[in-house]
Amino acid sequence: MVRPNIDRLKKVGLFVATWTDRQCSNRKANVTEEDVRQIYSKAGVELAGIWMGSPAGQGIPSPFKDTWASHAPEEFPSGSMYMLDGTHHMAKLWQQCLDLVPTDYEVIVHVRPDQYFPPNYKWRFHKTTSAEWEVGFPEQQQSETYVLSDETVYMSLNKYHHVTGTPGTIPDDRLGFGLAKPMRGVFATMDIAADKGSYDVSKADYRKKWGPREADAPPQPHILTPRRAWVRERYPEKLLKHHILQQGFKYKLISDSSISSYDIVGLKKDC
Secondary structure (H helix, E strand, O other): OOHHHHOOOOOOOOEEEEEOEOOOOOOOOEOOHHHHHHHHHHOOOOOOEEEEEOOOOOOOOHHHHOOHHHOOHHHOHHHOOHHHHHHHHHHHHHHHHHHHOOOOOOEEEEEOOOEEOOOOOOOEEEEOOOOOEEEEOOOOOOOOOEEOOOOEEEEEEOOOOOOOOOOOOOEEEEEEEEEHHHHHHHHOOHHHHHHOOOOOOOHHHHHHHHOOOOOOOOOOOOOOOOOOOOOOOOOHHHHHHHHHHHOOOEEEEEOOOOOOHHHHOEEOOOO
């Protein structure tokens, strides 16, 4: 994501936000700032900024957690609130990382650090003579070029929540890009809005605002998380979709499987 653009653009910076516990799937991995900088330095890219902090106490705020014991496990996603507690950790890192990015950056790309990009996965960012930003994937000649709008974030289609035969409406959180205004407006604010109770609404208000709950694939019970348990939505990707729209922005889904990060990019959670 960085190398194809670093020599072409006036300024490219890589900013990282991470917990001191890297939360690896195969072992305990506590890291220092020096460790993290070395990871990227060995890959040939120097960090422009880094934020590190302890994940302790950074999950869903305790006033919401007080209600969890009074509900049956099946009322929560995957039988527990672990998934959404992790969502709060993730959104906190988004906020901290975007706070590092100077205000003169025009385009922001958000990438989860567990992405394992193949060598030919190269997005190319280009500013045209009309001062518009275009984004393309030069390795795939037939792929679409995206002209960035200040009202839109660009993300891959999440196919876990995609019912076959439908176009799909759920964005995937592993990669997103766009002009700075919508990227900051979405990714620097989700934990703040949720902690204020913006998504802890009644069933009637939920359906009035978002319509009938979308079907899942594989099928899941069409229920919401309990009231006063932080957010009514059961899945992070759907929460992100609602947050994009509530913030007044749009999203464009990349559904082309030859360039969609959901299809072409593997996850590497081992350390």
